[in-house]
Amino acid sequence: MRLKNRENFSRLRLIFYRILNENKTVYQLYKDLVISGLVPADDFWSKYVDFDKLTESTKKQNTGVSGAFLTNIRPESGDSGGIIYKLNADTIMSIFRTYPAIREKYEQNVHTGGMNEADFWRTFFQSHYFTMDRMHSSHHRDLFADCVKQDDEKMHNEAERASRTAMAVIAPETNDTSEIGYGVNESASDTTGKNDLNKNLIKRFNFHSTMILKSTLGTDTNYETSSASRVEPDDDEDISKKFKSGDNLEDLRTEQQEETQTLKLVNPDRYLRAPTIDRSQKISVQQIPTNFNNLKQEMANWHVNTELTLNSGLAHKIVKDLTPGGALMHGTTAQTLSQIVPQNIQEEMQTIYVSLSELLRHFWSSFPPSSPLIEEKIHRVHETIERFRETQVNAFKEKVSTDLLTDFHLAGHMEDLIDTANVKYNQWVKTVSSTGRT
Incomplete structure (x- = not known):
């Protein structure tokens, strides 16, 4: 691990200092090996310490987006009677990942110097884009007027992509209301002007949920801000060609029991009785006296071999010496x-x-x-x-x-x-x- 950059050296020096303070074993090794001049410092950190494991907590970790992050944005009353919204970096990144159109507007206006960041967010919270109804605004000065149209186009593309899925519950060619759940098909149901507000609210919820799910597929750095030019991968096209709605899928078939052949027995009595006794090994009555005499002769000639045994006194002494507190267990106790x-x-x-x-x-x-x-x-x-x-x-x-x-x-x-x-x-x-x- 060669340190070529002074900035990297300063950063790693702080990490090394923290490691040596938190790990006594590493600190002792450092004193015995590096300070004594036995091992160079670079070789010590690369060989004796799992640097990646010890510093993995310092690496940036991509976090998900909470589905209720907008509820954490609570307005407060200001001194002048206005409303103040307090945002942190995590909330701003969640807004950018969930609503790409806002990121695009931010880059077009704040990064170019057209307005400062405070004015941008004040305009956002006052716009129709942030309100619950999400109605299209006809005000020509509304900075986010075209964001709703971009969201509708993106949601329409998502609905078309979902309708092409091979395993869709309702296929678009067999049912005209396949896109009703997305709220983008005007002809899906007989809507009137009274439920336009509800339909726009459903569209807002569906878009919010869809973008949160899509934010888990990649990081912010790989995201393309232009929603119109983004090409979504149609991974389901090949599957759609392979499977159709009327196909009989193997996983959905009812399991059929295998046909078994009935056992036909010519003589079933053999299977209803226990095994027969082998009478060839049975001792006859005439052999009993002979076997008894052989057993008496063996018992008369048997002698006890005590050469390999210990007497009771010696065995008792050994057990006593090996007991905790005995002669052979000096200085020990029953504790480990x-x-x-x-x-x-x-x-x-x-x-x-x-x-x-x-x-x-x-x-x-x-x-x-x-x-x-x-x-x-x-x-x-x-x-x-x-x-x-x-x-x-x-x-x-x-x-x-x-x-x-x-x-x-x-x-x-x-x-x-x-x-x-x-x-x-x-x-x-x-x-x-x-x-x-x-």
Whole structure:
């Protein structure tokens, strides 16, 4: 992970600082490996830390649009008697994603400098486009007068696309009212001027729901503002050619039971009786005395083999020694080790083990050395391990040398690991010295 940009470096430095503060294990590894000069900082962050996983919360996540986001826009009375609408960034993005025509007007007027943002939203809330009836306005100064027409065209395209769906409940060629649910077919029902308000309200609700569903298909950045030039994919055309309304679909067929053939038995008595007894294995009366005499002879010649058994006294002593508090269980109780050792000691021991394991991994992976750089690394890692023993392992050993924990030798295994590495290092140094190399 190379940091080439100063801005990226500043941003990542804050992330690294947060990671080191929140994760004690990573912080300890950083001190033991990076500060000691064993591992470069870039290699440490790319190898020892799952950077993508730790920083995934900082990535921008696309959220959905609430179906009731307009209800959160509540007007308040201003000081001058007017009405004030308070909008946040999430509400504005929801409006743009649900009503593309408003986004287009915003880009045409605010981005070009024709009006400021406050005037734009004030005009929007005062327009007929925002009112519940959504009636077409004849006012020539209404900025959003043509938005209703764009919505009607888009909704009409959605209705036509839905009518071409192969699995439509009512096909358009068989029923003239297939588009009644969309409220865009004037000839779908006998409407009068009294229910125009209801029809426009239904159209508004249907368009609102449709655009919220479509907003989940992609992000805002990929959205084309021009609704007239947008081409909707007709994925259902090929399916419409394959299936028709009168087709008999396999999934809708009634399951038919397989025909089975009746079993015809010539002699049914064989299936109504239990198996016959094999009388060939039955012992005859004449063989009973002979078998009884053989059993008596075997019992008379049987002897107990006690060579591999223990006497009761020795068994009792062993059980007593292995009982908690016995001679062989000195310093232990019925509690487990995790219950005896305090939690802070366990966490510190785990941290030391992680750092020591990384140092030893670097040490053992350098053998056999294939270049002078690796030989130099062996010397450097060995010095780091010895310094780690003095500063970490010995300090931890003194900390746990209490009457309660001294019998467990918690630092003994770590010392054995370091001693084994020292033996290997001394053997390697002796081998190098015997060859005349330094």
